[in-house]
Amino acid sequence: MTYGTKPRIVIVGAGFGGLAVAQGLGRAALDITLIDRQNHHLFQPLLYQVATAGLSPADIAWPVRHLMRRQANTRVLMGEVQAVDPLRKVIMLAGGPVAYDFLVLATGASHGYFGREEWAAHAPGLKTLDDATAIRRRLLLAFERAEMASNPAEAARLLTVVIVGGGPTGVELAGAVAELARRALVRDFRVIDPRQTRVLLVEAGPRLLANFPEELSRYTQHALERLGVEVRLGRAVTHCDAGGVRLGEEAVRAGTVLWAAGVTASPAAHWLGVAPDRAGRVQVTPDLRAPGLEDIWVIGDTALARNPDGATQPGIAPVAKQQGAFVARAIEARLAGRAPPSQFVYRDRGLLATIGRKAAVIAYKSLRLKGWPAWWLWGAAHVYFLVSLRNRLIVVTQWLWSYALFERGARLITGAGASGVRSGPPEPPDG
Amino acid sequence: MTYGTKPRIVIVGAGFGGLAVAQGLGRAALDITLIDRQNHHLFQPLLYQVATAGLSPADIAWPVRHLMRRQANTRVLMGEVQAVDPLRKVIMLAGGPVAYDFLVLATGASHGYFGREEWAAHAPGLKTLDDATAIRRRLLLAFERAEMASNPAEAARLLTVVIVGGGPTGVELAGAVAELARRALVRDFRVIDPRQTRVLLVEAGPRLLANFPEELSRYTQHALERLGVEVRLGRAVTHCDAGGVRLGEEAVRAGTVLWAAGVTASPAAHWLGVAPDRAGRVQVTPDLRAPGLEDIWVIGDTALARNPDGATQPGIAPVAKQQGAFVARAIEARLAGRAPPSQFVYRDRGLLATIGRKAAVIAYKSLRLKGWPAWWLWGAAHVYFLVSLRNRLIVVTQWLWSYALFERGARLITGAGASGVRSGPPEPPDG
Numbered sequence: 005m006t007y008g009t010k011p012r013i014v015i016v017g018a019g020f021g022g023l024a025v026a027q028g029l030g031r032a033a034l035d036i037t038l039i040d041r042q043n044h045h046l047f048q049p050l051l052y053q054v055a056t057a058g059l060s061p062a063d064i065a066w067p068v069r070h071l072m073r074r075q076a077n078t079r080v081l082m083g084e085v086q087a088v089d090p091l092r093k094v095i096m097l098a099g100g101p102v103a104y105d106f107l108v109l110a111t112g113a114s115h116g117y118f119g120r121e122e123w124a125a126h127a128p129g130l131k132t133l134d135d136a137t138a139i140r141r142r143l144l145l146a147f148e149r150a151e152m153a154s155n156p157a158e159a160a161r162l163l164t165v166v167i168v169g170g171g172p173t174g175v176e177l178a179g180a181v182a183e184l185a186r187r188a189l190v191r192d193f194r195v196i197d198p199r200q201t202r203v204l205l206v207e208a209g210p211r212l213l214a215n216f217p218e219e220l221s222r223y224t225q226h227a228l229e230r231l232g233v234e235v236r237l238g239r240a241v242t243h244c245d246a247g248g249v250r251l252g253e254e255a256v257r258a259g260t261v262l263w264a265a266g267v268t269a270s271p272a273a274h275w276l277g278v279a280p281d282r283a284g285r286v287q288v289t290p291d292l293r294a295p296g297l298e299d300i301w302v303i304g305d306t307a308l309a310r311n312p313d314g315a316t317q318p319g320i321a322p323v324a325k326q327q328g329a330f331v332a333r334a335i336e337a338r339l340a341g342r343a344p345p346s347q348f349v350y351r352d353r354g355l356l357a358t359i360g361r362k363a364a365v366i367a368y369k370s371l372r373l374k375g376w377p378a379w380w381l382w383g384a385a386h387v388y389f390l391v392s393l394r395n396r397l398i399v400v401t402q403w404l405w406s407y408a409l410f411e412r413g414a415r416l417i418t419g420a421g422a423s424g425v426r427s428g429p430p431e432p433p434d435g
Numbered sequence: 436m437t438y439g440t441k442p443r444i445v446i447v448g449a450g451f452g453g454l455a456v457a458q459g460l461g462r463a464a465l466d467i468t469l470i471d472r473q474n475h476h477l478f479q480p481l482l483y484q485v486a487t488a489g490l491s492p493a494d495i496a497w498p499v500r501h502l503m504r505r506q507a508n509t510r511v512l513m514g515e516v517q518a519v520d521p522l523r524k525v526i527m528l529a530g531g532p533v534a535y536d537f538l539v540l541a542t543g544a545s546h547g548y549f550g551r552e553e554w555a556a557h558a559p560g561l562k563t564l565d566d567a568t569a570i571r572r573r574l575l576l577a578f579e580r581a582e583m584a585s586n587p588a589e590a591a592r593l594l595t596v597v598i599v600g601g602g603p604t605g606v607e608l609a610g611a612v613a614e615l616a617r618r619a620l621v622r623d624f625r626v627i628d629p630r631q632t633r634v635l636l637v638e639a640g641p642r643l644l645a646n647f648p649e650e651l652s653r654y655t656q657h658a659l660e661r662l663g664v665e666v667r668l669g670r671a672v673t674h675c676d677a678g679g680v681r682l683g684e685e686a687v688r689a690g691t692v693l694w695a696a697g698v699t700a701s702p703a704a705h706w707l708g709v710a711p712d713r714a715g716r717v718q719v720t721p722d723l724r725a726p727g728l729e730d731i732w733v734i735g736d737t738a739l740a741r742n743p744d745g746a747t748q749p750g751i752a753p754v755a756k757q758q759g760a761f762v763a764r765a766i767e768a769r770l771a772g773r774a775p776p777s778q779f780v781y782r783d784r785g786l787l788a789t790i791g792r793k794a795a796v797i798a799y800k801s802l803r804l805k806g807w808p809a810w811w812l813w814g815a816a817h818v819y820f821l822v823s824l825r826n827r828l829i830v831v832t833q834w835l836w837s838y839a840l841f842e843r844g845a846r847l848i849t850g851a852g853a854s855g856v857r858s859g860p861p862e863p864p865d866g
Contacts, residue, residue, distance in 0.1 A: 042848065043575060043579060043846070043847070043848040044846075044847050044848070060491040060492065060493045060494070060845075061491065061845075061847055061849060062491045062844055062845035062846075062847055063491070065847055067623070067846045067847075069623040069624065070623055070842075070846065072623075073622040073623045074622070079582075079625040079626070080623075080625075081582070081583060082576075082579045082583075082848075083583070099583055100585075133847065133849050134849055134850060137849070144474060145513075148474060148513040151512070152512060152513075152514070152530055191504040191505070192498070192500040192501055192503075192504045192511075193500065194510040194511075195510070394832075394833075394836045394842070394844055395844075397832055397836075398829060398832055398833070398844075401825075401828055401829055401832060402825075402829070405825045405828075411501075411825070413493055413825055413826075413829075414491075414492075414493035415474070415475075415493075415498040415501065416474070416475055416492055416493055416496055416498075416564065417473065417474040417475070417513075418492060418564050418565055418568070419565060419850060
């Protein structure tokens with residue numbers, strides 16, 4: 005290869021995967037361009053706590069260019085990919101083209117509705133900070149509206165929350181919503197009793213946390229039921245509108261429906277003109293390249309990667325991070341004229357999910373942890389992986405405060421529709 | 436008065452004034468209804484720090500119903516007043532009517548554009564949390580766009596911030612924007628140098644901080660100029676559009692224009708059918724009642740109240756708080772059959788404004804403080820007045836962090852238009 009200047013590496017996506025590539029190449033003599041639609045890297049594992057008013061957006065997000073400020077070989081651009089031209093080796097952003105020698109696509113996934121995209125308006129999913137503040141607004145407004153509802157049936161509907169999908173996000177949301185209603189809000193209302201809130205967790209498969217060992221799925225279900233969550237297994241949502249959901253025969257009238265079921269990969273496969281799998285992912289080679297494209301790697305939630313034994317690598321942060329580090333090594337080897345590693349193998353870092361106060365589950369190799377030891381370990385691990393010391397201090401402060409006093413610090417209704425509540429007269433004119 | 440049940444006090448607005456009324460009546464045998472458009476009480480004096488990425492929204496706001504949770508005689512409603520009927524003693528919310536025996540209007544003010552409301556789209560003001568996150572988005576996006584700008588003139592325009600209005604909000608914004616650009620962002624960009632950011636503070640009057648003693652106005656101007664802010668006195672904005680502003684003959688091309696000039700009171704005068712002053716305020720009686728209306732008080736930024744010497748009471752938090760406490764005492768006296776106090780007198784609590792790191796001004800009676808002693812006192816006073824210990828801990832953590840490391844913790848671009856930057860090609864296809 006001959007370059008006019010240094011080799012140009014373009015990384016699209018500043019999530020766990022993209023960031024790991026950039027950091028892995030931090031000292032190399034390269035021109036790295038790191039592109040993201042947002043200006044911030046997001047610590048997605050704690051996003052459900054923003055949605056349920058426990059943490060603030062800034063507690064779990066950092067400006068990408070601030071994270072890269074000391075890495076002189078990297079520039080950061082805020083932009084959105086519109087197309088990739090593998091022949092000319094150029095990606096198109098809204099603002100214009102960016103040329104690359106090596107390209108890494110780490111563009112993640114968003115929620116999918118199995119072809120029923122019209123449900124998105126009624127059942128928002130949780131992937132971005134704006135999703136989280138929108139869900140927080142919906143949840144908190146439902147309580148405000150219930151307090152002013154003109155009849156008990158409407159209040160009961162408003163106090164029903166349906167969470168669709170029994171994976172980690174669904175479990176974490178269900179536990180956090182139940183605790184919000186039963187603990188943090190208890191004394192704040194005069195007409196309604198927030199403890200009457202009905203939380204349903206709907207899962208189409210036979211058990212919660214399908215990726216976890218069965219005993220932990222059973223524990224999770226019992227722990228959620230102790231919190232008052234109704235768990236419905238083997239039930240799929242067949243209809244969804246502004247009034248609630250339908251689960252086959254059963255109609256559930258609900259004020260809030262949250263979607264944690266389907267995931268659709270970013271359009272990376274479409275950009276590259278390769279065949280996606282059912283979830284829209286690029287089916288990558290063992291060394292994480294797009295099939296047939298020598299200089300393009302695809303990692304994280306937008307890739308379908310397999311271990312040598314055929315097992316699919318799960319869509320979690322440790323996989324994306326290890327893949328990113330692998331791609332950085334592969335690029336360095338290519339540039340040095342060495343043979344790049346031929347197979348990425350995911351080294352299991354365990355599976356974690358939290359259910360609520362003093363309840364979590366951890367599966368790591370043959371280890372099974374549940375209850376409060378798992379909860380404390382979950383908390384410690386998440387604080388440890390937060391990107392900066394400043395955020396660790398603030399998150400720990402918020403957590404200890406909530407732990408001691410059962411309060412939630414970020415119960416703000418902001419954004420579109422924040423001002424004014426439009427349903428139900430508060431009382432007759434002459435009481 | 437004969438009541439079927441307890442006397443009904445309706446308070447509209449949960450700012451400093453409305454909250455003080457409710458808290459002053461906390462133990463009385465009354466039915467209090469506290470109504471606000473938002474679900475939160477906002478500590479407005481620190482709002483400019485949210486707009487400039489120093490603090491998070493939840494650090495300076497608390498759910499109103501959480502603040503009232505232990506006050507059993509008070510219910511909280513989220514809603515917006517549409518009309519008041521003083522004859523039937525009823526206020527109309529979107530959801531229906533609410534009857535009162537005594538009514539307190541503490542509905543505040545919003546920014547006014549002197550009849551040029553079309554400027555609002557180009558020059559947002561700062562009154563709510565959504566205003567603050569929208570301004571933060573505009574400021575941070577301007578830097579992102581400048582980094583990708585196709586020519587230096589456009590980059591220079593994007594790096595120009597005009598702040599209109601030299602009162603405390605304008606001064607605080609100008610200082611905070613200058614420090615954001617010159618300190619917090621310095622290392623984060625590769626193409627632009629954020630220190631080149633031009634910050635203009637435009638004031639139509641002859642000096643900054645017109646309410647303060649002249650020597651503090653002079654100090655403030657010098658301190659801002661040391662930070663690199665260009666102060667333009669005696670200059671009014673004559674035109675404003677997406678490209679910038681015009682100050683009479685001088686055209687200033689700017690990427691961000693912020694409005695801290697005009698204030699318009701809420702429509703309380705219109706609801707009551709009384710004549711407002713030029714700023715839309717209700718001209719209240721010496722005991723803070725609406726003229727001619729026995730059972731309606733108007734306080735805070737939506738009232739024009741005067742001390743016995745004729746001096747107008749300023750639109751600041753201590754005035755609203757003292758007025759609220761006065762109204763609570765007046766209502767208690769009326770209900771007990773005692774003569775209510777006939778004249779509210781504002782006891783001066785001083786004027787404070789902060790300029791930047793280690794620079795603030797304080798005027799309290801004959802005392803004049805400036806520089807770092809004023810700055811430390813300003814910080815201590817603001818932390819002291821934050822409503823909860825939790826927020827004090829978090830704000831102090833953020834401030835100490837910023838103080839030591841010059842970083843800003845909440846540099847998030849969120850909300851409408853957050854994803855994607857649409858101006859200027861980043862580079863030619865083959866660099």
